[in-house]
Each structure stands twice: as C-alpha cells, then as structure tokens.
Amino acid sequence: MSNINVTQNKNTVTVNGETRVVTVKAQGPQGPAAAGFDFDGSNKVNDSLVYYDSSSDTFKADTTTTKLTLVNGGNF
Numbered sequence: 001m002s003n004i005n006v007t008q009n010k011n012t013v014t015v016n017g018e019t020r021v022v023t024v025k026a027q028g029p030q031g032p033a034a035a036g037f038d039f040d041g042s043n044k045v046n047d048s049l050v051y052y053d054s055s056s057d058t059f060k061a062d063t064t065t066t067k068l069t070l071v072n073g074g075n076f
Contacts, residue, residue: 003016039050043062051065052058 038058039060040056040058041048041061043060045063045066047067048061048063049065049067049070050059050061053060
C-alpha cells in the first residue's frame with residue numbers, strides 16, 4: 001500500500017517519492033434560496049414552459065404548458 005503525504009496546500013501529492021500534480025475540484029458554497037420561488041420540474045417534458053400554479057403555490061414545468069400548447073390554440 002502506498003503512503004500519501006500532502007505537505008502543502010498546492011494540490012500536489014507525493015507518492016513513493018514521485019511528485020504528481022492533482023487537480024482538485026470541490027463544490028462551492030450555495031447561494032441563498034430564492035425567496036418565494038418553489039419549483040416543481042418532476043413532470044417536465046421537451047419544450048415545457050415554466051408557469052405559476054396558484055393551487056399548489058409553486059412554479060411548474062410539465063405537459064400542461066408547452067410551446068406546442070401555446071401555438072395551437074393556447075389561451076394567453
């Protein structure tokens with residue numbers, strides 16, 4: 001088994017005397033939640049449009065409102 005020694009915070013790892021450069025990627029901090037914007041995209045389909053559904057107090061993207069429903073007789 002190899003020993004791994006990290007001696008400096010420069011993304012450099014020493015393995016068995018050989019130096020290898022390692023790129024480290026980590027998820028950054030999350031920003032604040034958008035106040036009043038609850039989104040449900042669980043039933044989204046191709047060309048879904050986002051709309052507000054007052055009965056569930058959420059924004060949705062599903063088969064109800066798509067580009068096709070707006071072009072073919074959708075109510076504006």
